[in-house]
Amino acid sequence: MTNLLYFGDNLSVIKSEIRNEAVDLIYLDPPFNSNRDYNQIFTNKDGERSSAQIKVFEDTWYWNNDAEKLYLETIKYYNNHLVSNFLISMRQFLGTNQMLAYLTMMAPRLLEMYRVLKPNGVLFLHCDPSASHYLKLLLDAVFGFKNFENEIIWCYRQGGRGKRNFAKKHDTIYFYAKNKEYTFNADDVRVSYEGTGGYINNKNNGGNLVNGKLYKPNPNGKIPEDWWDIPALTPTSKERVGYPTQKPLKLLERIISASSNPGDVILDPFCGCGTAVVAAEKLGRKWIGIDITHIAITTIKDRLIDEFGLLADFNIQGEPVDIEGAEELAKTNRFQFQIWALSLLGMNYKEDYNSITKGADGGIDGIRYFENGKEGNLRKSIIQVKSGKVSVKDIRELNTVIDYESADMGVFVSLRPPTRNMVVEAARSGFFTDYKGNDFPKIRIVEVKDLLSHKIMPFNIFPS
Structure with missing residues (x-):
């Protein structure tokens, strides 16, 4: 099979794209219901951490109409009495609060994961104490309590210190098997006896x-105990891609090595920055990764290319391939549309982004740096992305931002066709001449449809 990276909601992707009993191992590191936001930190050209951040996901759940609908659908559609009884009992115990909303989100996804696991397949669910005790009960309902194999405690020293309690320095990984005939490669994960x-x-x-x-x-050596002393990633670790909640490669290599064989299929339905995908690729497994944010898809794509180059054989599914798909993404999530549109310009999160914000962004959706001179001094281009109505006012505002930021040029990416006045206003802005004597419009208007059809390529837009 071809390795697959899906951009979309994992529940709908697993339902529609993955057949019964097709997966050997599932590792999932879902949001933990931690009631906090997680940002991605970017790096500058010199490798130093930038102050620029972008919110990747919000780990806060609410009981609303969507949660109520999913709750009822899960009870009726799956006809799993244990899971239904679990949700009903949790509603009586917890009430309709954020914890029930979180468990309602997880229940149908775990049922779908059980469906796609092979009879000898295994699942590793990574969580923390925020909801681990409830997730354990839910897993017992899905897999049966007799198929619980391990509660693995991942210990680490990094992180905050406790002031009015003991410092929280561990995560929990629940290990379940579909039946007792699962793979366990003890010799592949042995560790030293000493110490x-x-x-x-x-x-x-x-x-x-x-x-x-x-x-x-x-x-x-010996088979590891059910507590693993594996260091978390430090801020300066070479593995770091700036993604929040990134887990060390060594942790995923142990899980995948222990409970799968070369050629087996690994599924990570909350793949984030893709550590499980990278570990699977490194260990010769096939893999399927799913994430609902385009920033995750782009991060994984860049990471695979960095790690494996031309050997990284995978397809991306779920990205817009035509203007109708682009319009649907814009309607569903304007911010994810913005991230996707920036990727059409060949933007690389680890190198090109020094300023990406959501909300009050000062008229900047991205900054693309380019060399201008034999000395290698960097200049910048301001990028704006618009998915709604556009007018000549937008071009005037971009011109103001370019001057304020001491930038050389700007690119206006639009889902809608520009008006005649916009084209005239952009032409009035003049040109930027690079050190080779090539002229580039100070403001260039680029339509999404032209990027999709490759009528316009990134190397035609920016000086090189």
Whole structure:
């Protein structure tokens, strides 16, 4: 199969795109109901962290009409009495609050994941104490409590310190199997005996006598306990892509190595910055990744190309491929439309974005840097993206922002065709001449349809 990266809601993607019993291992790191926002941090050209951030997702849930509808649909559609009883009981216990909204979001997704798992498939759900106790009960309802295998505690030292309680320094990973015939490659995940509190002294080649039985150490080490002391990523880690909640590659490599084989299919339905996808690719597994934010899709795409180059064999599904799809995305989520439109310009989150904001952005949706001179000094182009009605006022405002930011040029990306007055106003702005003597319009209006049809390419827009 071809590796697939889906841009869309994982519930609808799994329902419509993944057949029964097609997946060997599922790893999911869903939002934790932590009641906070998560931002992506970008880096400057010199590799230093920038103050520029963008909100990737809001981990806050509300009980509203959509939650009520999904609650009723889950109870009626899936006809799973254990899950239905769980949701009904939680409603009686919790009331219609944000925790019930979160569990209502998770329930049908876990049922769909169970459907697509092979009979010997496994699932690892990554969470923290915010909702882990409720998720454990939900997993028992979906998989059956007898198919619970491990509660893995991932310990780390990074993070905040407690002031009025003990510092929170661990996450929980629940390990469930669809039945007892699942894969477990013990020899692929063995660790050293020494310094881990194990009962065998690795230096004693003759073994240790425990309760009258002689245990000889395995020369490759021991199977890890259900607590894993794997360092979280530091702010300066080379692995970091700036994405919030990014997990270390070593953590995902252990999970995938232990419970799948080369060629098996790995599914990550909340793939974020794609650590599970990268680990699967590195270990020779096939993979399916799903995320509802285009910033995640772009981050993963860039990460795979950086890591594996031309060997990264994958297709992206769910992105708009025509103007109708672009209009639908704009109608559904204008901010995700903005991120997608910027990607059409070849924008790279780790290198090109120094300023991307949502809301009061000062007229800047993106900044593209380019070299202007043999000395390699960087100049900048201001980018604005519009998905609604446009007028000559927008061009005048962009011109003001360009001058205020001491930029050389600006690009106005529009879903709608520009008016005649807009074209005239942009032409009046004049030209920017690069060090090679090439002239570029100070303001260039670019229609989304021309980017989609490749009538206009990024290298035709920016100096190089």
